[in-house]
Amino acid sequence: MMAREIFAHQQQLEVEILDLSRLTSEYGRVIYPCKTCVSTAMPLCHWPCSCYPNHALGQVQDWMNDIYAMWAAAHGVMIVCPVNWYSPPSGLKLMIDRMVCADGGNADPTSTHGKKVEEAKALEMADWPYPQHLAGRAFSVVVDGVYEGTEMVHDAISSWLRDSGLIEAGRMSQLARMIGYMEPYATSHDELDRDTALQEEVRNAARSLVEAVQLSRRGELRQPDADLIPPRKK
Numbered sequence: 001m002m003a004r005e006i007f008a009h010q011q012q013l014e015v016e017i018l019d020l021s022r023l024t025s026e027y028g029r030v031i032y033p034c035k036t037c038v039s040t041a042m043p044l045c046h047w048p049c050s051c052y053p054n055h056a057l058g059q060v061q062d063w064m065n066d067i068y069a070m071w072a073a074a075h076g077v078m079i080v081c082p083v084n085w086y087s088p089p090s091g092l093k094l095m096i097d098r099m100v101c102a103d104g105g106n107a108d109p110t111s112t113h114g115k116k117v118e119e120a121k122a123l124e125m126a127d128w129p130y131p132q133h134l135a136g137r138a139f140s141v142v143v144d145g146v147y148e149g150t151e152m153v154h155d156a157i158s159s160w161l162r163d164s165g166l167i168e169a170g171r172m173s174q175l176a177r178m179i180g181y182m183e184p185y186a187t188s189h190d191e192l193d194r195d196t197a198l199q200e201e202v203r204n205a206a207r208s209l210v211e212a213v214q215l216s217r218r219g220e221l222r223q224p225d226a227d228l229i230p231p232r233k234k
Contacts, residue, residue: 006206020091034097044120047105076138076213083145103164104130135165138212140173140205150176173208
């Protein structure tokens with residue numbers, strides 16, 4: 001809600017909310033698990049993922065079909081999540097796993113004639129470029145918890161986004177905070193209502209993302225080391 005307050009006042013921005021908790025509350029809403037094609041060969045992992053639908057197994061209506069389009073259209077992304085047992089929520093982790101194809105994935109499935117393993121391996125060994133399909137977009141991450149794991153989960157999500165070529169929106173765009181440390185879960189909402197500093201920190205994370213997106217649209221947002229050539233492509 002705090003981030004939405006900031007986005008709602010930006011007339012130049014169009015905001016789309018992806019609520020992954022719908023996986024737990026809507027019949028038929030599903031993100032199927034990653035089959036880790038990339039572990040065999042990077043070009044075998046298609047962008048966007050082509051592993052589903054699998055009609056033979058009844059694996060249809062994969063929500064990722066819509067989610068890939070949302071990521072591709074976005075200039076900036078803000079991820080807000082709690083810590084669930086030292087990890088991101090399961091719905092978010094499902095999406096992250098299926099986003100592996102954004103970092104080096106093959107945008108031309110015909111080049112491997114579908115999932116021909118030997119053809120994919122030959123492509124990778126022939127100097128595969130590992131294209132980053134979401135590079136240059138800005139990101140902000142907010143993680144909250146009541147006991148442990150906020151920094152760990154935040155760092156994991158931010159590292160995934162940075163490694164995929166996205167750009168951190170700014171120092172205030174990154175936030176990992178405890179809400180009522182070691183207090184009962186039943187009163188955590190009361191603790192959040194009292195913590196006005198945390199509320200403003202979340203708003204600042206959203207403001208940072210807004211500014212980064214505005215810079216991006218003017219062509220002024222770029223990685224400082226974007227022109228360097230890494231000695232290892234992957």
